[in-house]
Amino acid sequence: MPHDSPTLEISLRLPRRGIERLDLLLLSVEALDLNGGEAMVWMSEQMGFTDRFPNRVELWKSRCHNPLRRTTRRGELAAADGDALIRILCALADRLYPVLRGLLSQAEAPEVLVQRWALFQSRLSELVKERMNPRRGGVQKYLNPETCVAECRQLVQSLALASGAGGFERLKASLLDAGS
Amino acid sequence: MKQTLRYDQLSCRLLVEGLPDVSAGQPDDAVGIITSWTLDWAGRPQLEGRKEHLVALMQVVMPYARHRISGVARRFGDATQPVDIGPAEAGEGHLLMLRSSQSDTPPLQIGLDDAELSDLVRVLDLLRMDPRLQLPLAIPVSRPLKLREVLERTPLPQRLAAPLGGALVLAMATAFALMLPSPSALRPNNPPSPPHQPSPRPQGGRFQGPGLDVPRALPKLNPWQR
Numbered sequence: 001m002p003h004d005s006p007t008l009e010i011s012l013r014l015p016r017r018g019i020e021r022l023d024l025l026l027l028s029v030e031a032l033d034l035n036g037g038e039a040m041v042w043m044s045e046q047m048g049f050t051d052r053f054p055n056r057v058e059l060w061k062s063r064c065h066n067p068l069r070r071t072t073r074r075g076e077l078a079a080a081d082g083d084a085l086i087r088i089l090c091a092l093a094d095r096l097y098p099v100l101r102g103l104l105s106q107a108e109a110p111e112v113l114v115q116r117w118a119l120f121q122s123r124l125s126e127l128v129k130e131r132m133n134p135r136r137g138g139v140q141k142y143l144n145p146e147t148c149v150a151e152c153r154q155l156v157q158s159l160a161l162a163s164g165a166g167g168f169e170r171l172k173a174s175l176l177d178a179g180s
Numbered sequence: 181m182k183q184t185l186r187y188d189q190l191s192c193r194l195l196v197e198g199l200p201d202v203s204a205g206q207p208d209d210a211v212g213i214i215t216s217w218t219l220d221w222a223g224r225p226q227l228e229g230r231k232e233h234l235v236a237l238m239q240v241v242m243p244y245a246r247h248r249i250s251g252v253a254r255r256f257g258d259a260t261q262p263v264d265i266g267p268a269e270a271g272e273g274h275l276l277m278l279r280s281s282q283s284d285t286p287p288l289q290i291g292l293d294d295a296e297l298s299d300l301v302r303v304l305d306l307l308r309m310d311p312r313l314q315l316p317l318a319i320p321v322s323r324p325l326k327l328r329e330v331l332e333r334t335p336l337p338q339r340l341a342a343p344l345g346g347a348l349v350l351a352m353a354t355a356f357a358l359m360l361p362s363p364s365a366l367r368p369n370n371p372p373s374p375p376h377q378p379s380p381r382p383q384g385g386r387f388q389g390p391g392l393d394v395p396r397a398l399p400k401l402n403p404w405q406r
């Protein structure tokens with residue numbers, strides 16, 4: 001890896017898999033926070049994205065570029081819209097960091113951890129059932145109790161590493177992975 | 181003149197002490213020269229060192245976090261470097277190994293869970309993005325992973341399943357096709373047909389073609405002849 005610059009300036013459109021993962025991470029935020037949908041709109045306004053997402057419908061429409069959704073939109077997500085969604089996600093992850101940390105920490109009591117994970121997994125699978133196309137393989141792994149555990153842990157770990165000062169560039173680079 | 185930068189998370193605290201580089205015209209609250217740093221862990225020994233050690237720590241932890249966010253678990257650093265980090269061999273978690281420059285000091289191993297790794301990444305992020313730190317740090321830039329690197333997150337048996345299954349099906353189909361009798365073996369009683377020879381063409385009279393038996397030259401009819 002080159003050591004030229006500490007920041008990454010990429011203005012590329014997210015690939016299909018990147019959009020799928022970004023929407024699933026936003027869905028995870030909604031599973032962690034019951035008011036996650038409202039928080040997204042509020043955060044978008046706070047971060048000055050009102051010209052890009054003037055209302056919740058526009059925010060929802062941009063998320064519907066995810067091909068795993070029941071109602072998916074044709075066309076590509078604009079690079080600036082993708083960047084805005086990633087910035088909103090990172091800010092929400094930063095806000096939810098204590099919750100994420102509570103799920104990931106091994107210092108917590110095991111029975112408490114089991115309950116927290118069970119609650120998160122049940123909320124996420126409900127949201128996935130409600131909004132995603134259950135015939136897709138990428139959706140089924142979140143509905144299958146055996147594979148759901150590892151996938152949920154990966155989502156929470158990604159959110160924790162996406163929070164904080166350098167989270168945006170790390171998450172954006174991850175969503176632009178080849179073949180991802 | 182001495183400045184102290186402090187970054188706190190729940191499980192760790194990073195303190196960086198340094199001085200502004202007055203020769204470069206830095207303000208009084210800037211840090212252009214790192215004199216020392218300490219990293220306090222809850223319930224673990226304190227880490228301290230010089231700038232080189234801090235940079236070595238960041239050079240392995242930041243790419244490791246970058247790969248972990250993509251779901252790729254691989255080791256960064258090796259035995260020749262002062263710091264390396266990788267997934268813990270037993271169970272979940274991460275193993276940070278620090279080697280002293282003194283030969284008689286054994287390496288220090290620190291096991292981290294996912295929350296402690298996130299805390300460490302956050303304090304290192306805060307340090308490297310702090311505008312008061314006016315010092316170039318050779319930290320790798322976060323870049324999209326190549327296909328070869330992304331494939332590492334899939335276990336080897338799972339990666340080999342599709343090509344091996346395809347090769348097995350092809351081999352079975354070939355073996356089955358070879359077991360089928362050839363079409364000539366189905367008619368063993370048929371005498372071999374003689375080689376085709378062109379029939380001699382009649383010089384006159386009738387043309388004997390396949391399915392045709394017409395006179396080559398029609399006889400002339402005389403209606404007045406009885």
